[in-house]
Amino acid sequence: MRATLAGLRDPVSGRDIVSAGMVGGVSVRDGMVQVEIAVPRERAREMEPLRIAVETAAKKVPGVISATAVLTAHRATPPEGANRAGPPPGSPPGPHAHGERPRPAMLLQDVGAVIAVASGKGGVGKSTTAVNLAVALAQKGLRVGLLDADIYGPSLPQMLGAHEKPQAQGNRIIPISRWGLKAMSIGFLVDQETPMIWRGPMVMGALEQMMSQVEWGTLDVMVVDMPPGTGDTQLTMSQRVALRGAVIVSTPQDVALLDARRGIRMFEKVNVPVLGLVENMSYFCCPNCNHRSEIFGHGGARAEAERLGVEFLGELPLTLSIREHSDEGRPVVLAAPESAEAAAYRAIADRIWDKAGARPAGSGPRIVVE
Template sequence: MNEEQMRAALEAVAISSDSALTLGQVRAIKSIRARAIEVVLPFACASQHDDLRDRMCTAADMDLNIDISTKIDAHLVQAGLTVAPNVKNVIAVASGKGGVGKSTTAVNIALALAHEGARVGLLDADIYGPSVPLLLQLEGKPELNADEKMVPPARYGVQASSIGFLIDSDSPMAWRGPMVSQALQQLFGQTAWDNLDYLIIDMPPGTGDIQLTLSQKIPVTGAVIVTTPQDLALLDARKGLKMFEKTNIPVLGVVENMALHTCSNCGHEEAIFGAGGAAKMSTDFDVPLLGQLPLAMDIRVQADRGQPTVAANPNSVHAQHYRSIARKIGAALAVLPKDLSHKFKVTAG
């Protein structure tokens, strides 16, 4: 097998076991020198590297010395906005209605991306009901740096910012829409994010002021919709998805939460909230179904303890669901148009 044949064989190899994205589609193979291969991946999937090496060797039908690294690029955001300093990609995690487990899902996706090797931040945009301080077991007000920006506290390798750090946990947020919108912009812009590959924004439910502010003022790379199989949740989730489409924010996919419950006594599986709804929604809107998460007591218990599933037991079955979803999100982002503004510098003539 000559170099050209080897490259063709290797470029057809899928990057991860849960994504059809190949090495060739993202030009990940940077050099081939005899049996030494340099691969630079465009999204974080550290848990897949050994398996990828094995599949590359199988495709080439020989042992190879494969060096794998990761370089995550910034991607284009809405027209009229520019990529934020120190934040390459902003991912909004949204739902049409409350109670579908969006915040728990957002936190675990953030943790999963970090476990896969990315630099990750988490912004709690639910001004009326912030939950990130509890989910990450973070207390106290953040420190300010020399520029008077908040230094985001980190937990489990994820930088976090929330209005919950700045107010009493028992104090109601009796704010009108403009104040809430301004609070979101300040949380985003006045937090000293430290060189993030991904910033996950945990959105409040619905399609109100926060969502409009996000689409008009915050540079967003893509959105993820969280729903349950229940018809009522799906109805609202569809509205949320269409809102992102109208504001030209790519929808990276749909996550179906509470898809199946397994009885802890007898092992019987039951689709308590219905079945197939998110898959139909995915087909109707031509967006990926990123994953289906179970209705499981330990996910809830771990979240309430401030030790979300991916942090509490990163190799558990449930954590692997989140990590697979995170890898699919990374792969979906990797094929979007890149932001090249940093390559064009205007100088005075």
């Protein structure tokens, strides 16, 4: 792989990027390639064409399924004549004193706030919640992206009523536009009935490509529909994206709350703020007589939020209209904006936006400097 990359040159020095010391870690596993390119932080923007060229060259190597190149930042080279003798005696060791690699640059740098919608277990309505919250945020006039991070069980194409294939523009993928959102899911790229029998590294590679190679543009907020559980995807997102916070979705019964508790603790361990807990399927409303039945119990998520010291964001009902509109590809906040269900989603979206806020979108790359 390094021999292939040696055919690419630094546009400033003219040296090949390998001998110039620009190629950091190279990971090759199960046909998935990841390459780190070390550049001074002030040159990060101008080096984007080189990053793309590295990916293109790596993909041409036999056996490579996909390739991802990331820019890692290091401090600018001292000018000629500057003291390069190192730190004064007695100074603490620098970040690379023990051979540590520079951390890769964070992804989704032009998104004001990235918000993960997660759950400890499947079947609690997390994806339905994520889609309706994203549409509700778009209805506020915000520029919104929606990323389906569930590689094994993508549901966004069905819930958005979008089954077309994304278009490519050069080396970039154009996200699907629907209901005021820019959306991307592995479900847009593969046949609906194709099982994703992939190993973990392939899944993580696909996830990183949907963040780094999709033309998201400048966004105010991105809602990420996370897969259930506390596995590789959650860890990758916390390491590669500056998550503004996580929203945990649960149903009221104890078995679901137990898993929600694990999800909250997991985000705390990776230093991602938990914006709050949502109780989905909080009660059932009969479509004929409007009688309310608390078939899964009620109030469990509110009590759990109080116990764990996180905010309770609200409760969402189990109604026929939410299910019907989701199956039809028209989220209830769009299809029935005057309904009580839509009002509940909008109230939660408003509170999430109040808490998450946003830096000015497009205010420049957040290059990690060691």
